[in-house]
Structures are given as structure tokens and as C-alpha cells.
Amino acid sequence: MTSRLYIDIEKTTFRPNETINGSILWALDRTPKEIELTLGWRTEGSGTEDSMLEHRFKWRPDHSAGEQPFEIILPGEPCSCQGRLITLKWELELRAHRIKESFKQEIVVSTTEQCVKLSHVGG
Numbered sequence: 087m088t089s090r091l092y093i094d095i096e097k098t099t100f101r102p103n104e105t106i107n108g109s110i111l112w113a114l115d116r117t118p119k120e121i122e123l124t125l126g127w128r129t130e131g132s133g134t135e136d137s138m139l140e141h142r143f144k145w146r147p148d149h150s151a152g153e154q155p156f157e158i159i160l161p162g163e164p165c166s167c168q169g170r171l172i173t174l175k176w177e178l179e180l181r182a183h184r185i186k187e188s189f190k191q192e193i194v195v196s197t198t199e200q201c202v203k204l205s206h207v208g209g
Contacts, residue, residue: 090114091180091189093123098191099199102165106158106193110180113151118182121145125158126179127195131172166194169204 095108110123122144128137141158167174178191194201 091121091182091187093178093180093189093191095178095191095193099194099196100160101197101199102160102162102195104160106160106178107155109153109155110145111153112147112180112182114182114185114187115150116185117147117150118185118187119146120183121147121154122181122183123156124179124181125160125176127164127166127174127176129172129174131169133172160195165196165202167196167202167204172204 090111090113092111093108094111095106100106106125110121112118112121122142124139124143125141126137126139129135140161143156143158145154147154164174166176176193176195178193179188180190181188196202
């Protein structure tokens with residue numbers, strides 16, 4: 087059997103303070119000690135990279151396969167953005183501890199439900 091982890095959400099674009107409703111699904115070779123879902127953001131690009139873990143949920147499953155609903159209220163900031171020098175990305179990550187399985191789902195958090203494009207500043 088091939089191990090599988092999955093995050094099931096209806097959409098991948100959200101507004102600040104919106105609620106994400108979804109489910110985590112797993113079908114693993116053996117029952118994991120713990121399954122963890124995290125929500126965070128990170129920056130990429132020139133200069134110092136930064137990141138923040140906003141939410142962490144943990145479950146102790148009784149079986150090697152199953153489904154668990156979740157609900158996360160997004161914070162008011164920061165918004166997803168992309169520019170020449172820096173990009174800010176939001177991501178849900180699902181991990182099964184001691185089995186070394188993971189699944190990542192990138193999401194967009196913005197007042198327009200679209201990644202904000204940062205324009206070049208002339209100098």
C-alpha cells in the first residue's frame with residue numbers, strides 16, 4: 087500500500103479573517119502516533135526570509151486510515167503577495183509523525199482573493 091495524506095478544502099483563495107472548513111484524510115501503511123495540521127506563511131526572495139506558524143492542530147488516530155474535519159479562522163494579515171524582491175506565501179501542511187509522510191497545500195489570503203502583485207519601485 088502506498089501511504090497517502092490529503093487536505094480536502096473547497097477552495098484555495100480566502101479573505102483575511104475568513105474561516106477555512108475542510109477535512110484531513112489519511113491512508114497509511116500503519117497507524118501514526120500523531121497527525122499534525124499546520125497553517126503558516128513564509129517569505130521568499132532577496133534578503134532575510136521570515137515565517138510564522140499561525141495555527142497547529144494535532145490528532146492521535148486510532149486507525150491507519152480515516153478522516154477528520156477541521157476549521158481554521160484566518161488572521162487579518164499578512165496578505166499573499168508576489169514581487170521581484172519578495173513573495174509571501176500561505177500554506178497548510180499535514181504531517182504523519184514517525185511515518186515521515188507529508189502533504190502541503192498552498193493557499194492565497196487576500197482582500198481580493200488574488201495574490202497581490204507588487205509593482206517595481208523606480209529609483
